C-alpha cells in the first residue's frame with residue numbers, strides 16, 4: 001500500500017515543477033488568492049441568499065480566511081515575479097516590490113477584517129452579511145492599488 005503511494009507520488013512529482021521556477025511561484029501566489037476567494041465566495045453566496053445561511057459552514061469559511069491571513073506570503077512574493085517580468089501570467093504590479101510597507105498595511109487591513117468576520121460569521125445571516133462589506137473592502141483596497149485590471 002505504502003509502496004504504491006510512493007510510486008504514485010514519484011510519477012506525479014515531475015508534473016509539479018515547471019521549467020521556470022518563477023512561474024511556479026506565481027502559480028502558488030495565485031493559488032493562495034484562489035483559496036481566499038473561494039472562502040469569501042461561500043460567505044458572499046450566503047449573504048446574497050444564493051445559498052442558505054448555515055452557521056457552521058459560514059464559521060468554517062471565516063476560520064479558513066483567518067488561517068490564510070496568518071500565512072507568510074514572502075516566498076510567493078519573490079522579486080522578479082511581477083507583471084513587468086511576466087506579462088499575461090500575473091496581475092501583480094511591479095510597485096508591490098517598491099512600496100512594501102504600504103502593501104503590508106493592506107495585508108494588515110485584511111487580517112483585521114478577517115477577525116471581525118470570524119467573530120460575526122456564526123452569529124446569524126445579518127451579522128455575517130454586515131461584516132462582509134469591510135472584508136470585501138479590504139480585498140478591493142489592495143487590488144485597486146496593486147493588482148492589474
Ligand code: HEC
Pocket residue numbers: 026029030031033034036037040089090091092093103104106107110135136138139140142143146147
Ligand atoms: C495585500 C494585497 C492583497 C489583498 C489584501 C488581497 N489581494 Fe487578491 N490579489 C492580490 C494580487 C497582487 C493578486 C494578483 C496575483 C497574481 O496574479 O500573481 C491577487 C489576485 C487575486 C485573485 C485572482 C487569483 C488568480 O486566480 O489568479 C483572487 C480571486 C483574489 N485576489 C481574491 C482576493 C480576496 C477575496 C481578497 C480578500 C479576502 C484578496 N484577494 C485580498 C493582492 C491582494
